[in-house]
Each structure stands twice: as structure tokens, then as C-alpha cells.
Amino acid sequence: MTVPGRRSSTFTRLLRHGFTDPSAAEQLLETPELGPVRDDPVLLDALGATADPDLALLGLVRVVEAQDADERRTLLDTLATAKPLRDRLLGVLGASEALGDHLARHPHDWHALVTYEAADLHPGVAEFERGLAGATDPVALRIAYRRCLLAIAARDVCGTTDVAEAAAELADLATATLRAALAIARAEAPADASQCRLAVIAMGKCGGHELNYVSDVDVIFVAEPADGFDEGKAMQAAGRLAAHLMRICSETTVEGVIWPVDANLRPEGRNGPLVRTLSSHLAYYQRWAKTWEFQALLKARPVAGDPELGRAYVEAVSPLVWQAADRDNFVADVQKMRRRVIDNIPAAQVERELKLGPGGLRDVEFAVQLLQLVHGRSDATLHSGTTLDALAALAAGGYVGRADAAQLDAAYRFLRAMEHRIQLYRLRRTHLVPEDEADLRRLGRSLGLRTEPVVSLTKEWKRHASVVRRLHEKLFYRPLLDAVAQLAPGETRLSPRAAAHRLEALGYADPAAALRHLEALSSGVSRKAAIQRTLLPVLLGWFADSADPDAGLLGFRKVSDALGKTPWYLRLLRDEGAAAENLARVLSAGRLAPDLLLRAPEAVAILGDPDGLVPRGRAHLEQEVLAAVGRAESAEGAVAAARGVRRRELFRTTAGDLIGSYGTEDSPAEEDPGALVDRVGNAVTDLNAATIAGALRAAVRAEWGETLPTRFTVIGMGRFGGHELSYGSDADVLFVHEPREGVDEQEAARAAGRVVAEMRRLLQLPTAEPPLLIDADLRPEGKSGPMARTLGSYEAYYRRWSLVWESQALLRAEVMAGDTELGARFIELIDPLRYPVGGLNDEAVREIRRLKARMESERMPRGADPTLHTKLGRGGLSDVEWTVQLLQMRHGWELPGLRTTRTRSALAAAHAAGLIDTEAASILDEAWVLATRVRNGVMLVRGRAGDTFPSDGRELAAVGRYLGYEPGHVGDMLEDYRRLTRRARGIVEELFYGAHL
Template sequence: MSDVDVVYVVEPEPGYDEEYATAVGTRLATGLMRACAAPSGEPPLWAVDAALRPEGKQGPLVRTLASHLAYYERWAKTWEFQALLKARPVAGDPELGRAYRDAVDPLVWRAVERDNFVEDSQAMRRRVEDHVPAAEAHRQIKLGKGGLRDVEFTVQLLQLVHGRADESIRSPNTLTALAALSDAGYVGRAHAARLAVCYRFLRALEHRIQLYRLRRTHLMPTADADLRRLARSLGMHAEGDDGMVERWRATRREVRTLHEELFYRPLLPATAQLSEEEASLAPEAARARLAAIGYRDPAGAMRHIQALTDGVSRRAAIQRQLLPVMLGWFADGADPDRGLLAFRKLSDELGTTPWYLKLLRDSGFAARRLATLLANSQYVADALARSPESVAWLDDDADLAPRDLARLDAEVDAVLTRADQTQPATTTLRAVRRRELARTAAAELLGLTDTVPAMEAISAAADVVLVGALRIAAYDARAELGYGTSPDESPTNLLVVGMGRLGGREMGYGSDADVLFVHDPRPGVDPGAAQAFALSVATRIRTICGALGAEPALAIDADLRPEGRNGPLVRTLDSYAEYYERWSSPWEAQALLRARSVAGDEGLAARFVALIDPLRYPDGGIDLATVREIRRIKARVEAERLPRGVEPTRHLKLGRGGISDVEWTAQLLQLQHSHDVPELRTTETGVALRAAASAGLLAADDADELFDAWLFASRLRAANVLWSGRPTGQAVDVLPHESRNLAGLAAALRFDGSGGDLEDHFLRTARRARAVVDRVFYGEG
């Protein structure tokens, strides 16, 4: 019982003018409509609706072909081209019908190039939904959410976006077009199959409802008798009316879900903005576009494109959809050439994996995120190449959220509980850290996590490696030295203390793990045997964490131990107590401000903290001589440790206003006041600065200046690693001069400005921080 939607076209024969032809055509059209639908002795055939004509009901009923074209070229709205997609000659002069299609079809398939075409189509669908009366919305089979229009609008939008370059998907029939879209890779096979099943069921519902008393309605009945009759007419005898209603509701939910996944793809508006040549990856147009948008090696980029898109496979077809858009997304990053190369490598690795290209095509943001990461971070590109399955994280913010320590501890515990060999257990342990570094890096680059939480996540990953390494090392040492396999059979209690950035939970992607090794012999155990066991464990931990292997190393640095490199690697708690009582220097008390227990015996950890607290939080603070000594050491560090040839203003760690300046200032305040201000008893720099400001020890503005400089320098160090892919080396700590590298850092930091702006911002921030350091730390002015 559908309306018959028509458009009337006339063309004057030779010897007749346009006005006369239009008048005759109008009389014929009016008569046709009357013959089909006017009251008579027989029921009407159907309602004829000409409202889809140019200007709708306000426009003339009949126009010439030239008048139609003039309107469509100048005034037509987006939805009118969508309607024309289904236009076909039905009656009248066949030659005029062909001429109409030949003239209109190019306009239909170029309509996607209109400004905001996709957004207008999406808005039109929402307007259709909004015009459904609220009382009928839950009963609408055709116009409501999850109805026939959801399927039709989805199919038509995909046709219009991709059909300008692909004639195989231009069918006006919804199901035929859906099958063609699936065959060409624009819609996943499973999605297309389910949409087709749902569409047929909705059509069957609509037809059976209308057949009863030949009513023009698209509403699901509510009366029990009507529902029972409808179920029987559909052959749903076993399911009954309740089963039919439930299937209809399930169909609506499924259609709506698929509609939202396909209809609102970010690839669609991005594809629509491309020219036909760009969308089709025509070689000359593609090469010109690559050069115009910033690729340094267009010829090399074309080779990658050709390798990805050549052939008739479904994989190549989907790549032909993705690449025109992703090329632009790569160009939005700092190094599009590197991004495209990384994408090719990743696609070569994962291209035959069913979920990979489907994810990039169908996801709301995975493809855009992947392009951003690959073009802005060699570190993440390398990480994804190492674990390509990690690309799946990009579809869900929850998968990119850094894992907390408790969750990682549980995972490591499960791994080690099942492990029966050292090497596989070690590899798996280090793989957990590598995975979390990649996750954190991706989240930070995409703006899903801030710098401080990222440092905490990196530190947590190091923590669990040390926890696991201690467990493996102690087990192996017990087995080798004949103590048995149970932890209770160890001759001494063991403790790993985090120092430096590990202790402060402020590690970067390339940070070493600064540690102290502590042990406490159990009653009755020979001290020499206990020391030998503890040394064996500590040595094994360094090997487990830092040896070359299949997974990235975590370098263990124990140089902050008493006597430094000249002292024993591991000491008893009593030995630490004796050393600190007799020999401790101001810098060691300062270093202990960042000491925290990371792995090992909880009782020993509590006793170690009780031992060092009087040193790092001294009663009454530190005297003036100690303050002068700390200042002297800091000045010496500035003079002697800065690498030769590096400008002091550009060294992120040791330079003026850099990380070290801020940390030493915070630590001096802690040594002076933490005994009286408990809030200062923290291993974290930012927390210490806020506590000092809250206690009135530091002006709020000064605390802000220091924290901003410390945070920005820390972010730049991380960005150096993320951009270059090199986690170690002198360059990590230096703000580069090269404009390309500065632009890369700006992109990695999502900085609102150019590389030069970023450089100016850091130098300005560091100068302000140094002025505070000179006043607060050095007591100048």
C-alpha cells in the first residue's frame, strides 16, 4: 500500500514551444493522478505522490529536462540527490527517460562533493526521526529508530560516498545495493547479511499489516487479535504473537546498532571531502596530492600505496577505501612518510587477520587514532609492529587506560604461579612491562591520559617487574643453594627499595630503575650464608631485568647505595643503620627523600622506613651548614655534569629551570620542614611543591612556576622518546634545535602551536622557574 512517488518530465517536439509542452504535460500528469487515485466505482489503484519534484509541492508539477537540471545544479538539497538515486523511467517516451537518467546520474554521483554532504544526510535522518509523533515512535516500522529507513539511509549514504568511483554499487534496489557494498568491501559480510535479514523481516511485517483491509499504515498493531493474526500471516505459529513482537524488538535494536556503526563512520565525511581522483587514488592526482599535503617523498609513498591496494582481493578493496582518507590523516601528523611506511609494515603483518581492516573501516575512531600514532611516534610505531594485536586497543578508551598496580600485580602473580621455567617466566614478565609502556604511550599521545598519570603507570610497570624478578630470583637462588622451593625457606628476608624517579613514581619511557637492596637474616642463619644468598638474588634481579633478550630491558641502577659503586651491592638492615649513623652525607639524606618500598618483605620494609625517616625528615630540620653544602653540591652538578657542547638553557634535566632545579628546590624544603609539616613527607615532586605552598613555605605563584617548568620538561623528555623511538641517549634530555624535530615534539605533545612556539614556551617557562630557584634554593634576592 505504498504511495507511488513520481517526477514528471516533458520535452517539446519540434514545432512546439516549452510553455505549450509544459501545459500539455501538466494536463496529462493531472489526468494520470486522477485515474490512479480519484474516487470511482472501483477502489483506487494507489496514491500518486509528486512531492519529490523540484521545489516540492510549491513547484510546477511538470518541468522540461533543462528546467530539472537547472534546479538540481543550483538549488537542490542533499536529500534530493539521495532520492534521485532510485529514479528510473517508468512510463512515457523511452528516449526522454534515458536522457533524463544520463543527465541526472552524474549529478547524483557528484553530490558527495557538496559541502557538508555527509553531515546533511545524517541530519536529514535525524529530522525524519524527530517528526515521528512521540505516541507512535515505539510502533513505527518504517520511519522510527531501527526501522526500514535506517537500513535505506545507511545503504544510500554508503552508495553516494563510494559510488562516484565504483559503479558496481549503484543499484537503486536496497538489497542488491547492500550485497554489492558487501562484495566490494564497503560493508562487512556479517553486517550486510544481518541487515538484509532484518530488512526482509521489516518489509514482511509492513506488507502483512497493510494487506489486512488494505490500509496504508506503518505502525505495529497493539490489539492481541491483530498481533495473533500478524504472527500467523508470517508463519510464526510456534513463536506466537509474543515471539513475533520480541523478534521485532530485537530486529529494531540490531538495525539501530548497525545503522549507527555504519551511518556515522568518520571515514564517510572524510572521504566525501576528497575529489573523485583523490578518492580513486588515480596515480597522477595521488602524487600531486601527496606533494601538496606534506609528504617529502611522494614517489616512495606511491610505492607503498600501490603495494597496499594492488589486486582484486577484499583486503586490497578495503585498503582502497581507507588510504585516500588516511593519507590526509598521516599528513596531519609530523611525519606522514614515516606514518605511511609504518602503516604498510603493520598491514603486511596483519592484513590477512580478519579483524584488522574491519576495525579500521568500521570503528568510530581506530583508523584516525592509528594514523595519528604512526605519524607522530616512532616509539609507538615500533611497539605496534612488535605486538600488532595492540591495534585493537584503539577502538576502546578503556583498553588504552593505564593499568593500576593492583591489576598488574594480579596478572604477574598468575603468570608466575603457572611458570615452571625461569627464561619463559622472565620473558613474559618483561613483556608485561613492554605492553604497558606501549599502552601508556598511545594513551598519552592521543590525549587520553596526562603526564603525571602516565609517569605513574610507567613506574607501576617497573614495580611489577621488580616484584616478579625478586620472586624468580629468590626461587632460583634457593634451588641452586639448596634451601628448598618455599619462600619460607629463604635464609634472609629481602627488600627492594625504589629510589630516584622510580621511588617518586615519576619514571619516563627510558628511565633506569634506581634501587637499594636490603636483607635481614632470619634467626639462627649464618650471616655469611645470608649475605651470599642475598647477593645471589640481587645479582639475578639485575640479570632478569636488564639482560639482553626478546623483550626490552629495565636497567637496574644501584649506585645510590652506601659507598656507591665501591660498596657492597646488598647490605643487611643493621649495616645500613650503622652506615647512616656514622657516615651518611647530606646528599644521601636527600636521595632517601624518594625512597619507597617496591618489592619484598613488608615487615622489613616498615623497619627500613623507620630507619631512614629520621635522616630524611630530621628533627628541627637541617642546619645552615648542611643547606650550604647542598647548595654547593648543586652548583657543582650544574658546572660539571652538564654534557659538553649542550647549552644550559636547553638541557631538560640539568639545565637552568629544568627538572633538577625544581626537584632540588622541593627536596631542600622537605629537608628543612618535613619534620614539622607531615604533608611534605612524600616521594613525589608535585605533591611536595603543593604541600610547601599549602604550608606557606612557598608562594603559590612560585609553586606554580616550579611545577609548570618541571612538568613541561618531563613532558618534553617523554616526547623526545616518543618522537624518535630512542629511549636512551643524550638526546633524550636535550631540547633539539632542528625545526623538524621541534615540530615532531609539538605533535607528540599535542601542543597548540608550531615547533618554534614550543621552543619559546619552554625557554620562557624555564627562565621563570630559574628565577624562583635562585630566590628559594640559592637564597638570592
């Protein structure tokens, strides 16, 4: 009897042996049935060696209690004398609650754990078939399957087999089970069986000999009519047999389920027929299959049914598998599928996802399969469906560095072992690392981590996942550097042909040039070369993820040639994680941003500053430009300095736009395209306004010093005034002046004319900087009128001669540079014109509609597709802007919200005032934003402005990437554009041309 308050010696021993509830364990040990072994120290040691001693003891009590007297005596005697059985039975009971339940229901199945001979260590399909023999119905098959599973689990938890061998045994057991299920199906439908030849092809982990304890078993069915039978009826019979086989394995009975049989990898997936002939399979793969389907076929293996037909299937599809890497967008397709898998994981589970999350098992499998498909075209040694065997072959062939392969092998084995033990506990299909402390403790102990198992498990898991994340990219790109490096004699490296294959698969159009760039960047023993060798594997991945990898790599070489000896540049790329990725994204996105950067490579520092991609405001820019102008010794030097600021800030804006559109690993793409458009429009507008202010100051100083004889202001018009400039837009302006006191009006006019001419001359000087063209054609009398007018002259002209289109143009007038007080008076002058009291009369509305219709018919470029022209086409910028402007002119006098130069703000105000319903406003806004983004994207990609989508395939793909479309989906992009602008045009026809204004 234990004295209250004092622990018994048994309690202490149990605690020392790893029991977490010694009190409950003491009571279980008092179970009468355990009498013969209760005091055996060997039993306690064996229980303490299990993953969960408490669970093992409870399971043992249940198993012993389930025996009859004679069987119980035999079991206990064997437990006491036979270490192999003791270790295996208790090991299983301590690791798997589900198998403990099975042994309690089927108490004689413990005999399956007694045998411990050489043949038992690594059984194959034949041994498992013998184990399933006699199972003639689904229930008996489940019992026999679990009995076989007991032996696999025992070998696994006792370390008799490693994780790869256990996975292969599980795949062999699945093979034997499929054969047994097919035999049952045939026996129940002999007429169907006689009409057809049916082969079962294992896919996925079963096909790859690397199955989990609990997993869907992926299959494809192929059939042919038996001799003398009609094909149609034979295929129907084969379909019934296949469906019956699936039910036998998948349906839940009193003994539970074996595993689901999944045939969704077949052609057309669940929408396609369950069974096809061999010729039908081939026809599909040759014409319609996607890249991922060939990737899946890499693991195809005949496992059941007609062996000759199964072999014929694999022999027929195998050549197609090894041609997959020649497909357009091959690598992009594979990477896209991987990203899609990660994106579909619930956010709360990503960090616990052992299989699908970043650094998980799927990363290893995808990387290995990608390399197999690229290099397996010319190297048959890589044709293995088993991940670790394929990884070893890749290392042996020099396609993967041996050290990298060894680290990846170890990480994969550890992660698979975790997955196995998680599933083994309750025999449930899961890949989530548990959160419960007790579950983590059992999991850690099952993997041999006995000292602080929870802490040790978490540490090891994170370490291996980190290795996988790091090597996932390096595995593919590092050997490309080794291929051009001077390796020690005898070291394995990619052959030039293999390196070219890999670069082609990555999307490089000129692999020979790419290899030359890699050699130039990474060869030698300098610090620069060492850092480049570290950076390039990751950079190559980012370049490959773009529409133009060649341009990205070439641009990086040029920037590195210019800055490679600059210490801060190498330090920036090495230490600032975002800088290198930002640089890669910018260099491979098109021509404009790289051209800006290469004119002044030091601007790359912007990419390492957390705030570096945020555009500077107009006040800041104007202050910097005017200061630079003040320091210059000549007008030409002053404008050159202003243009230098503009170039740098234009690079900042383009880089921010690209990164915001594409995103990075740490910062996803910006979700609101409208915000990106507004940011670009404001930034380019402010930048051009500051540049014009600088040119104005330079022109005045050149002839008049600090003070011009006439006050002078620059009014922005069109997109300039609307803060909606694209990268390639001209700056529409009006020039307004007013003589200073005591200055003759003619003298003032001559001064104003000369300053305008000098500003234009300075801004048009030949230079490597991006041009800024100012256009004054919207002035009174157009090209026939004076470039600059006094405020009084404007007032007289508008009072006597102004046409409705001129009032419409003034809707976007805003002060941009020069005398702000004079500019404010000009705005005050024109407000009654652009927002006429009482709105427009019917004649003015008809005139605006007539002008719009005339513009549509006369100004569309010959041969242009009106459904894809962003400015003048259906539902494009002009449609939306004219509709909004008509609303402004009719209602601006009474609705202050409409008195804005910005299209989107005016549209929002019209919606708020009830002039346009929510759906229509949303469609018009979305169409305007998309058309603007297309124009920006075209300029970014081509380096020159354009109002329609590029005709060149690579340029079109690059615009697609900018707009958020995955590679290979430019057709979707064009169709989406047409669909949205078609809807926008319908609204324009109702609002602008109809009677609803």
C-alpha cells in the first residue's frame, strides 16, 4: 500500500521511463492479465523505448485482454522471451493508435509480427500477394491489408527499414491490393472480365515506389477489347471493372477504408472517360495534354491487370514524357503549378504544411522532376519515378552538385519520416505538423529525439525545411555556374550541351550568350566573382520567371560591369535581400527601366532603400531641380542637370511600378491596379512639372537674370493637367503671361515668346536622357496663334471665339510651373467656361457628340484593331474620358465634386451624386485603368510609346506579365481586355450618345 503523499517506486520508475501519466500506467499494470509480465524490468524498458509509452501500455492491455486464455499465455511468454516481437509489437502500439485498435479487434494478428527472418525484412509484391491471398471480399481484404501494414509499420518504427524502404513496401502492398481488388471485381463479373484486357497504371507516389501510409492511390486505366469482342461493349465492360475495383478499395465498411483510388490524372480528368484504349490515350497526349500531365506520367508504372498491355502503355507514353521540356513555357508551366499549389493552402496552415508548403516535400519533388524532364531527353539514367533514386542519378551525372544532393536527400528523408509517423498515429491522410504538445512529443520520440523531443523536433524540422527552401532554386541554377567555372580535375560538371538544354528550358533564347555572361560574371577568384557566384543561382531563377530572361541576364552583366568594383554595389546585393530581387525584376521586365538604369547605374541604390521606390512629391522635386539649375554655369548645363534628376526619378517610378505589379517573395503584387495607375500618373506629372519649372528658370536666367519682364505661368492641359501622364506622354501646356508694372506690353510679349522658345530649345537638345516634349497646340487659334498670351488676351478670345471643344479641353487645366498667383487667376477666368452655369445647352451637347463620332472615324490608325486600341478604340480611354467630361460640363456648376482635372475622381464624384449607377461607374473605371496600364506596360516593355498591344510574341508576353497574367495566357489577356471594353462601350453608348445625361 502506498503511503498518501509519497510516490511509489513504480511511479518513479514509470516517470523515468518516459510515461507522462504514471498514475494511470500504474493502474494499467495492475490489470490481472498482465500478471506474468508486470514485474519484468525488460517489459518496462521496452515500453520506455517506444514513441509513446502511455499509448503502448494501453494498447498492450487491450490486446492481451482480447485474447483467450491459451493465446494470452502464448503472447505473454513470447513477449517475455522474444525481443524481436516485444520491440515490434510495443513499437507499433506506441506509435499508432489505429493499429492498436486493429489488434484489439483482431487479436490473433499479433502473430504477423513474430517472424523475423531475412525474407521478412524486405518483402516485395509477391510476399504481399501471399499475405492477401484468401481475401475474397472487401471486408476480408481490409483485414488482410491491415495485417500486412502491421508488419511494415513494425519494421519502420524499429528501424529495420529506412523511410525509403518503408515507402517502397507500402507501394508494393498497394500493388498487391490493387491486384486482389481486381481479382474480386473479375470474380463478381466474369462476363465483363472475359470481354476486355484491362491494365492498371500506378501514378504519383504509388507509381514512384514512395507511397505514404495513408494516401490516395493515383491510377490510370487502359483497356483493349479481348479477341473477338466489340470495342464499344468491351470498353463498357472495362469501365465497370475499373469502377468496381475503385469501390472495393475506397468504400467504407465495418473495417474502415483501405485508401481512395483516384483516377483524376487520366486524360480530361474527371470529365474524361474512366477507361480508354491505348490509341485514345496517345491521341490525347499528342494533341491536348498540358505540361503537368507529362510531368505526372514520369511516375507511370503498370501494377495490375494485363501486364503486356501495361508495358505497352508505358513504352508508348515514355517518349512523350521526355519531349515535354521542348514545349513552350515548359519551366514556367511547372513553376506556375507549384505556385498555385502553395497559393491554395489556407494561410493558417502554410507554416505547418509538411508536404505542400515552402521548403516542403513537394519542393524537392518538383525540383527533381524538373531536372529529370530537362536532361532526361538525352540521358536515360535519369528515367526513374522515385525521387531519391532520381536525385542520386542527377548527382552522379553532374546535373546537381553532390553536396547539394546529399543535403537534399537528408532533408527529404527526414520530412518523409515526419509525414509517415504523423499519418501512422491514426492512419489518417494529413500532411500537417500537429500543434498539440503530446502529439509533438510522440512524433519527436518516434524519430529518435528523446532529449526535449518537442524542442528538438521543431529545430530539426525547421532546419531541414530551410535547407530545402535554399536548395530548391540553387539545385537548378548552381550547376550552370559550375559549367563555366574552372573546376578541379575530375570534378563532375554539366556538359555544354546539358547547360544549353537547361538554359533553353528556362526560356533563354540564346543559351550560348547566356553562358558567356555567366562566365564573365562568375569566373576568377576576386571578391566580386565570389559574391556573384553566390547571387547568380537565385538571380537566374528570377530572370527565368520573367518574359525575357536573356535581357535580364544581359542587363545584370552590364550593371555589374559598370559597378562591379564599387564596394557598396556588391554589399547592397549581398546584404539587402530585396535589392537583388528588385534588380532582377526590373532588368528582365522590358527596355525602359533597364535603359534608364544603365545610363546611370548608381541609381541601383534606390532598389535597396525600403522607401526607395516611393515617388518623390512635386515640392521636393522642384526644390532639387531648381537648386541644380542654380548651380549650373549655363542654360544647357542647367537643363542637363534637371534632366538627370528626371531620369533618376523616372527610374524610381518605373521600378516601383514593376515591383508593385510583379511583387517579390517578401512583398506580393499590389492588389489594386488603380492605385498603381494613380501613382504612376501623379509621379510622372510631378516630375515633368518640376522639369519644366527647371527649364523655365534656366531660360529666364540665360537672358534676364532672376526676373523676367513679364510674369509667366505654365498651365498643364490634357493628361498633364489631369495627373494622368503615361511614361511616353507629351506634356500639353498653355503659356500665360502678364507684363510687370512699367513694362511695355509688346516688350512683355517678346520676352514671353523668347522664353517659350528657349524652354523648348533646351528641352529638345539631343541627349541620352528620355525626352520631354511640350505641346502647346491646345492654345487659342492652335498652331496659328501666339505661343503665349496675356491673361486679358485669353479672356477676350474665350469671350468672343471659344468653341465648345476648347471649353472641354479646359476641364483639365491646372497650374504646373511659374507664377502661381497668375495661374490661379487664369483658373478663375476659365471656370465659367468649363463649368457653365446651368450646364450645356442641347446644341453644345450635340456638338460634343458630333466631334467624338468624327474623331472615332477619322483618327483611328489605318489597320488598327478598334477592339484593342487603348486610346481611340471601343471602351478605351477616349470613350470613358469624353463621357466623364460631358457629365462635368453639364453638372460641374452645381456639384463641386465634379470640378477636378482627374478622370477617376470625377467619375467617383458622378457616382456619388447619383449621375451614374454603381455597376456602370465600376466598369468605366476598370476599363480606363486597364487601358492606361496597357499603355504603361507597352512603354515599359518596348521603350517607346504605343496605344495598342505589341505584335511581337515576347513583348506581348511581357505586357501580360506586367498586367498579372501567367506565361502562356496572353490569349486570356486579350480576351479579358475585349470583354471589359465591350461592356464599357455599351455604357458609353447609353450615357454619352443616349439621352441619360
